[in-house]
Amino acid sequence: MTTHEEELRVASWNIEHNGRGRDGGEDHRHLAHDILAEFRPHVLFRQELTGAWDNGKRDLYAEANRLGLIPFMSLPKEGRSRNPVGVMIDPSLFLTDAHFDHDLPWKAICNPQVRLKGCPKQLCLASAHLCHFDPSLRETEARRLTVLADSGRSALFGIDANSYPHRIGEEAVSLPDWQQVADRVHYEHRTVERNGQRGSDTRPDEILSGGKGVFVDLGHYAGTVLKQPGALAATASLKRTDQGPAQRIDRMYCTPDLVPALRHFEAVVTDEVGEVSDHALLVARFDLAVLRRILTPTH
Incomplete structure (x- = not known):
């Protein structure tokens, strides 16, 4: 069994409205940070950093400081x-070589390039x-993500x-079952036409992990x-019922070369996670020694 010292822990979480509480709701930022701290991630992918750019990025640094991590964030336009x-x-494991924001019509992709020491x-x-409202734009965003693997690069x-x-x-x-989904706008946002019929939009995943992989x-x-x-547990929505049952819309991907290092993956759905967000917390654990060998080519 891989010990904590021998593993690389990677988390990904859409913290609803950055834990700030919508429309005067309860502020869950501290609880969100406590939940993440229990997993001691070495890498954290975050979505919905709402308002984290205010006051000199105070919220961004508060979260990073709580977890002992260095933050990168794309800025809204x-x-x-x-x-x-x-x-x-x-920073105890990684050196940063560069940081890019891939500017797209709705939301940028945050892309630091690092090296394991x-x-x-x-x-x-x-x-x-x-993009939550445009299937065509989701295709473009997914195709943009494929450039991370261009020229033999390793990506996660x-x-x-x-x-x-x-x-x-x-x-x-x-x-x-779209006949049973009450939210008509959600139907327009999440379905695409194939062979004259409307069905669930799976095109981004086909681009990312289908075909030649x-x-x-x-x-x-x-x-x-x-x-x-x-x-393979569902990740969202953990709260709404008018959009059909929860689905596995939150995912983590890597280039095939990194897969031999994967030891464990889970979608964490607890009462506390559900209190903070409408999305599950994803946690992947990699064998750090295997990962080091992969990232140290012999030729």
Whole structure:
């Protein structure tokens, strides 16, 4: 069994409205930080960093300081989403080489490029929150994510995909029955036309992990290959009932070269997680020694 000292822990979480509480609701920021601190992540992919840029990015640094991590965040632009994404990394394990924001029509992708200390090969990290209202834009965002793996690069990222896994028969949760979904706007946002019929939008996942497999869906791999219970659990919405049953829309991906290092993956759905957000917390654990070997090519 891999010990805590021998593993790399990676988390991804859409903390609803950054834990601030919508419309005067309860502030859950401290509880969110406490939950994350229990898992001691070395890498954290965050979505919905709402308001984290205010007051000199005070909220961003408060979260990073609580976790002992260095933060990166894409900044919102006028007329676009006010819920940016970010990545945080453990400075005791990683050196930062560069930080890019991939500017897209609705929301940027936050993309630091790092190296595990002592390893020569770079690792591209990214956090993304695909557009909630436009399937065509989600396709563009997914195709943009594929550039992370260009030229033989190694990559690892977490996303709120706002769309569905494409290997329908291998999932633990059935896709929505759209005849039973009450929210008509949600139907327009989450369905696409194929062969003259409307159905669930699975195109981003097809782009990312279908075809020749640019990336591997860690939840799918853990659930089907490693046979780990809970890896394919639904992630959102944990609260709403008018959009059909919860689905596995939050996912983590990596390039195929990193997969041998994966040891465990889970979608954490507890009462406390549900109190903070309408999304589950994703946690992946990698064998750090194997990961170091992968990122130290012999030729």
